[in-house]
Amino acid sequence: MRRFLSALLLVLAALAAAAPAHAERVRDLGSFDGVRPNQLTGYGIVVGLDGTGDDNFEYLTEAMRGVSGRMGLTLPPGVSPGLKNAAAVMITAELPPFAKPGQTIDVTVSAIGKARSLRGGSLVLTPLYGADGQIYSMAQGNLAVGGLGVSGRDGSQLSVNVPTVGRIADGATVEREVATGFDTLGELRFNLNTADFQTAARMRDAINARYAGAARVVDAVTLSIVMPFGSDARAEMIAGIEMIEVTPAQTPARVIVNSRTGTVVINSAVRLSPAAISHGKLVVRIEEDPLIVQPEPFSRGETAQEEASTISIEEEEARVVAMPGAANLSEIVDALNMLGVGASDLVVILEALKQAGALQAEMVVM
Template sequence: MTRIILLALAAFAALFPAPASAERVRDLGTFQSVRSNQLTGYGIVVGLDGTGDDNFAYVTQAMRGVSDRFGLQLPPGVNPALKNAAAVMVTADLPAFAKPGQRVDVTVSAIGKAKSLRGGALILTALYGADGQIYAMAQGNLAVGGLGVTGRDGSKLTVNVPTVGRIADGASVERAVATGFESSDVLRWNLYQADFLTATRVRDAINARFPGMAQVEDGVTLALRLPYGANERAGIMANIEMLDIDPAEAAARVIVNSRTGTVVISSAVRLAPAAISHGSLVVRIDENPTVVQPGPFSRGETAVEQDSAIDAYQDGNRVTMLNPGASLAELVDGLNMLGLSPPDLVAILEALKQAGSLKAEMVVI
């Protein structure tokens, strides 16, 4: 009895389509001024156990600069062996609205012949933005997840990447980035992926909540006219980000990874009428040589008589018919009937695209 009730409920639920999944505005895009900024610096890691850059010129020059900073003058012409130091690039992401005194994580990467940064410490390093200004200062002990070991006979063992490390909260913000968040006349919101239908739906949802506030500039950007002042704008932006939107259906695309053979077909892919036949021609040649031995007391010579058997056949030469407007499920079922491998599937999809039957964009990565 319970099974009959469950089947009845399932059948009743199938009569009604599933509601479209709504997404929040904050998951579809971001405000133009709310963004992170990349920082980069050149520094020196010291305290290595003989795994540094040795006597590279750029390391020596950097160490001279560090020594001069602390009032220590190295004698001219002296190039110290710096096996315990390494030249590195230091990178970090400065979060939106980061203020002086806040801490951010940094990544430290060797740029020379250093074998490992394990156990090293980064000397005070300035981190620059794209405008050439210093926005943070980095320093601290590295946490390295890799391991490198070298034997006296030249054998080596490397686990992960020992020439890259991180310093948690290793940089202190020294300058804030001006965003114009509270004073700009227009605040722009950008979609992660361009789509005119989704942009208009977001505009309509915002205007339904705040009449006349949003206008579409293009398939990505909405221009929002907000009242001045950070307090007022923050409240309105918080409400906008939590609005539910039904985004447009994704474009019909077939994604092919040429290196791994992975094929991904979006649900919007449709096919025009087409018949597919795919199989490989197999040619088989069997050689059965026979030794011919002449009879006794004759003048004949022993010889080899060739006996060849040649056969050719088509393997998997079945034909699959795809009806007009075939969906993704029908396409997959039809191709599975042919027993295809990923390379074969790619070849068929390319042929369907050339024939004009595949109504989708082919993207090869």
């Protein structure tokens, strides 16, 4: 019996060692079609500001007329009220999937005019619209602003963070539910975050191993999964699928170059073939040493400046470095470090290696 247990432990240890080291859950590789958040936007008015509003902003004035009209107050024609205590704002929010009427969501309020600060303001009741033009939520509440802006009478100003953007926690109430087709469609589609046929095929096989014949590959991004009818059974199946572990396919070989910062990122799939590189630096130096020329005594001449320039050129001895073929990321880094060059020179060398066919990777310049 003891020998049997020992053998069983050895088998389990071998299986654990053979398990994929980089397996990911299905829920981390993509999402089900329709089960996603939706963006909402709206245009509104923030009132109660301490003289930091827009001040006679034309469309703010018209918006205030509309707000006053809804409250039963009609402003006389041609009257432009002083609006330093109000500001025109854009409201944005994200409607979570399956959000129901009566639930609340957070909103972000941003000034779109000349308001200096939204601190201490309150958002007037504002409808939030979806991409289809329908009202899905109503927003209202007091803003929490993390920034601070102050100014002096001489025009000097000081700002800490951004005082023209604020948030209202639970500031909008959901008024309409977004139809997802979750409980009516016979098949649900699962979309990968990154298009890859091999990852899609592996995910199909992993799902079918647990739910026989349920999944099929539509394209490099989408899998179609047959679902049982009934929301309870369907939710249980989706929960099980999302926790299945799949080993994604290796990412394509890429070298990412940020041309603004000089940052170079190389992923582990990059391969380097043997190559020889000659690299040197040319330094051109121009020195200006102007001379002041004085006129002779008792002459009518004037003091003048005579230009004197010295131009020198220095060229470092070019070194020829043999780049060995590298099979992994650490070897590529060691090979590139042999050159001892800066980020900008490294980008040029990588591009030349790509053109010479020695760098098996896609160059992506940001």
